[in-house]
Amino acid sequence: MFLCIATWSRRIAGAAFAAAVLCLVAASGAAAQTLTVVATTSMIADAARQVGGDRVAVTALMGPGVDPHSYRQTRSDIVAMTQADLVLWHGLYLEAQLEEFMLELARRMPVVAVGEAVPVDRRLAHDSYENRYDPHVWMDPNLWPHVVEAVRDALTEADAAGAEVYAANAEAHLAGIAELADYGREVLASVPEDRRVLVTAHDAFRYFGRAYGFEVLGIQGISTESEAGLRRIEELVDALVSRDVGAVFIESSVSDRNIRALIEGAEAEGHQVAVGAELFSDAMGEPGTYEGTYIGMIDHNITAIARALGGTAPADGLHGRLASGT
Numbered sequence: 069m070f071l072c073i074a075t076w077s078r079r080i081a082g083a084a085f086a087a088a089v090l091c092l093v094a095a096s097g098a099a100a101q102t103l104t105v106v107a108t109t110s111m112i113a114d115a116a117r118q119v120g121g122d123r124v125a126v127t128a129l130m131g132p133g134v135d136p137h138s139y140r141q142t143r144s145d146i147v148a149m150t151q152a153d154l155v156l157w158h159g160l161y162l163e164a165q166l167e168e169f170m171l172e173l174a175r176r177m178p179v180v181a182v183g184e185a186v187p188v189d190r191r192l193a194h195d196s197y198e199n200r201y202d203p204h205v206w207m208d209p210n211l212w213p214h215v216v217e218a219v220r221d222a223l224t225e226a227d228a229a230g231a232e233v234y235a236a237n238a239e240a241h242l243a244g245i246a247e248l249a250d251y252g253r254e255v256l257a258s259v260p261e262d263r264r265v266l267v268t269a270h271d272a273f274r275y276f277g278r279a280y281g282f283e284v285l286g287i288q289g290i291s292t293e294s295e296a297g298l299r300r301i302e303e304l305v306d307a308l309v310s311r312d313v314g315a316v317f318i319e320s321s322v323s324d325r326n327i328r329a330l331i332e333g334a335e336a337e338g339h340q341v342a343v344g345a346e347l348f349s350d351a352m353g354e355p356g357t358y359e360g361t362y363i364g365m366i367d368h369n370i371t372a373i374a375r376a377l378g379g380t381a382p383a384d385g386l387h388g389r390l391a392s393g394t
């Protein structure tokens with residue numbers, strides 16, 4: 069402001085208006101505070117970036133390949149969260165090791181469990197805890213809009229002046245997600261019915277299976293914290309052989325050890341199984357890439373699953389942007 073006044077005083081009348089406009093721009097730039105948001109998973113961070121646009125600065129605690137079931141907060145995470153204007157986490161017992169900390173933090177500052185915006189009657193039950201639900205709701209692009217709307221509402225609550233921007237950005241993002249859901253319906257319907265079996269490292273794909281009519285078999289349960297027993301591997305080897313399943317999938321955030329054991333087990337019985345692709349289960353791809361966005365992540369999964377199981381989908385996906393060309 070001091071600079072503005074100095075500039076103003078040196079201007080003659082003809083140039084005064086331009087100087088005044090510059091001053092206003094500088095003043096409004098300084099006044100528009102950026103909302104600092106910390107999100108636990110990369111999927112929630114993406115929703116906050118899509119909806120928040122330039123008004124928010126978003127930090128994700130968990131990067132590519134990080135498993136939220138076993139993640140524990142670091143000292144720098146705690147600093148980032150306590151200094152943020154808003155903390156977004158998933159809830160539904162996804163971040164099992166963070167839950168206690170988050171509930172405590174929520175007593176002191178705005179903390180919202182956006183995954184819990186998915187209505188109870190659309191949730192799937194948890195396999196190991198009564199009264200808890202399967203948290204992997206992002207796998208169904210028909211459910212994720214509930215979370216995007218919860219992110220929009222949380223941003224609006226924290227920054228009412230941005231309400232219109234958040235509403236418009238959310239609407240545009242939701243349209244993109246609806247397009248993705250339609251793409252999924254179309255290409256996954258091309259997978260022959262008897263091949264709609266999805267075998268993965270852990271049970272992250274039950275919402276996906278429900279949405280698109282796939283049977284889902286995970287080696288580990290809903291949480292990666294549960295150990296897969298030898299018996300479970302044997303059961304799945306039997307299923308692969310008897311149902312002639314040709315491809316299984318590894319996950320970006322889970323070790324592929326069990327999947328390899330499955331393939332070897334099937335081979336020992338004379339049945340060849342291929343690795344269909346690496347799927348993004350509980351974390352997105354690298355920041356700055358298409359797969360490092362929610363839409364890119366799910367596009368990758370849908371496209372890879374359809375192609376590996378005998379369906380028809382363009383190798384570069386819905387928008388021609390998939391780098392891997394699955």
Ligand SMILES: [Zn+2]
Pocket residue numbers: 137204270271272290291292349350
């Ligand atoms: Zn998971």
